[in-house]
Amino acid sequence: MVDHHTSLAKRHLVSWGTGTRHRQAADAEPAARPGALTVVLEDAGLLPAVLGGDLAGPHSLVLAPGVASSPLEGPEPGSPVVVGYEGSAAQPGDELSIGDSFFLQTQEYSASQFMSVIGPTLIRVFDGSDFAAYLADADRARAEGVFPAFATDPVIRLADLPSLGASPAADGPATRLYADADGTVSTAPGGAALGSAGDAFADLLGVWERVNKDSAHPCAVGLGATVPEAERCASLAERPWLGRYLAALDALRELRARDVSHLRVSGFGGRLSETAEPVAEAADAHGTELPLLLWNEQGAYVHSTPTGRFFQIGTDAARIAETVLACGDAETAAERVDAAALAKVTAFFERAGVPLTGRTEAAR
Template identity: 45%
Template sequence: MNEELISRVGRHLRSWVTGRPPAGDTPGPEAATVVLEDSAFLGALLGSDAVGPRTIVLAPEARDGQDGRSGATVVGYEGSLSGSEGDASVGDLLFLQTQDYGVSPYMSLLGTTLVRVAGDTDFEMFLADADAARAEGRFAPFAVSPAVQIADLSGLGAHVPGDGPGTRLHVDRDGGVSVSPQGLRLGTAGDSAAALHSAWQRLNAASDVRGAVALGAAVPEEVRGPAILQRPWLARYLAALDLLRDLQTRGITEPRVSGFGRRLVPGLDSVDGALDADDPEAPFLCWTSDKSYVRVTGAGRTFQLGRHAAEITEMLLVLGSAEAVEEHAARNAANAQSGVVDRAAVEWVLAFFADKGISLVPGAPVLETTV
C-alpha cells in the first residue's frame, strides 16, 4: 500500500470513528467511509449507490483495489474495527486499538486508540468526567492524550455538521447498516443511499436531542437525551479535549482552560450568561504558570499571548464588547490582581484580531505570536 493511500485511509478512519467528514470532503449521497465486519456483504454494498468514487470501503482481509462498478476504493484490514475492545491493522502500516470508555483510565495507551461509549456505564463515566472538567477544570488524562480519539461525537452532545450516511456507514455481521457499531439500524447492505438517508432523518427526528442515531443501540434515548439537555456545554467540552490534545503535541501540558473550573481574570467566574460558556465555536483561552494561549477553533490557529492581552481577550470572550469590558474592569478596580484596563488597550486587541481576519465574538479580539 502506497503512502498516499495509507494517509487517505487514516483520514477516513478518523472520520468514520468521530462522524466528522474527512478533511476537504463534502458529504454526498454516497458514504465517504464504510467499514464492514464481514466481507460476505461486500458485493451487496458495492452493488448499491450507497458507495461511489469518493468512498473508502474497509473490509476484513479484502484485496486492495478500486471496484470497477462503483468506483469505490476497497482496502483490507485485519482484526476488529467495530468491537468495543480489540486491535486492527491496515496494510501492516496503520495500527489501532479500540477500548470501552469505562476501562480507558486503567489501560496503557500503546498507539492510536479509539475510545467508544458502548453502554450505560461508559456513558455515565463520560458524563462524570465532563462534569469534573466543567466544575473543577480537571480533565481525565487519557481523554486529552494525542493518541486518543473519542467515537461518535454527535451522540455525546457535539455539533457535528455532516455526520450521517453521507459521511460514514458500518455494516455488522448480519448485514445491518448504521453509522457506527453502537448506532441504530438504518437498513441492510445493498439498500439505496436514499433509503439510508431517509431512515437517518426519521430516527433523528424522533428525538428532541440531536445525535440520536450514533449511540442509539448502546445508550437508550431516555437516558442519553435528558443528560445532553442538562449539559448544553458538552459540545464545548468535547472541543476543549481537541484543544488539549493539540497543545500536548506542541509540548504544552496541563494548561488551565478558561470557563472550566476557573477564569484567568478575577470576577469573571461569577458572570451570568458568559458568551463563551456553551459555544463550541467560540475561541478558547488557556494558560500555564508563565504563558497564555488562544485557540481559534474555526481557523485552526493558536496564538501565544502576553498576560495583559490574555486578560483583555478573556473579558471580550466572556462579556462580548469593549464597553462591557470597561464596566467590568471599573467594578473590580479595587482588586489588585485585575490590573488596569483602558479603552485603548481593548481596542488594540480587537484591532489585532481584526487584522488577522479573526472574529472571536461579535466584535472580536487577538494576540501576539502564532504557535
C-alpha cells in the same frame, strides 16, 4: 502503495470514528452526491452489495476485512477505493490493522483510565456505565478544571462525538456508515439500525433524518443501540456546555502533541482573569462558535474550533481576550478592562478572522 493506502485510511478513520468531518478526508462535500465518505464493513461478503449499490460513491473509501486493496484511483474510473484490513473496530479490545504499519485499537470509555496507551486508540461508549463515566469526567472538568488525562493524549480519539454533545452538523450517512457481520447498517457500531447493506443510500439517509427529527438532541443514531435515548437527551440537556468540553479536549490534545502541557481552560473550573469572572450568563459558557482560551505559567493560547487555528499570546492580552469572550461584546468588556488595550487585542483577532465576539465587523 501500502503507505498511500494507510495514510488515506487513517484520515478517513478519524472522520468515521468520531462522526466529524476531517479536513483532509475528501476534497468535496459528500452531501452533493450519493454515498458515504467512509464505509466500514465487518464482513467482506458484504462488499459486492455495497459496491453494486450506491452506499459508496466515487469519493468513498470502503474498508473490508481480508481483501486486497484497490488502486487509489479505484479499479474503474469513478469507483470507490477499497482498502483491506485485519481485525475489527467494533468491540472493546479489538484492533484494526492495515498492513504492518497502522493499528487502531478500540477501548471502552470506563476502562480507559486504567489502560496504557500504546498507539492510536478509539474510545467508545459501549454501555450505560461508559456513558456515566463520560459524564462524570465532563462534570469534574467543568467544576474543577481537571480533564481526564487519557482523553487528552494525542493518539486518543473519542468516538461518536455528535451523540455526546458535539454539533451533529457533520455527521450522518454522507460522512460514515458501518455494516455489521449480518449486514445491518448504521453510522457506528453502537448505532441505531438504518437499514441493510443492500439498501439505497437515500433510504438510509431518510431513516437517519427521521430518527434525528424526533430527537431533542441529535445525533440520536450514533449511540442509538447503546444508551436509551431519553437518558441521553436528559443528560445533554442538563449540560449544554458538553460541545465546548469536547472542543477543549481537542485543543488540549493538539497542544499536548506540541509539548505544551499543564494547561487550564477558561470557563472550566475558573478563569485566568478576575475581570472575566463573575459574568452572569457568560457568552462563552457553551457552544463552539467563540474561541477557547487556554493558559499555563508560560503563556496563553486562543483556539478557534471552526478553523482549528491556535494563537499564542501573552498573559496580559489573554486576560483581555478572556473578558471579551465572557462578556460577549467589546462594549461590556470595556467597562472592565483598559479601553486602549482592549482595542488592540480585539483588532488583532478581527484581522485574523477569529473575532472574540463571534461576529465580524461586516456583520455588525
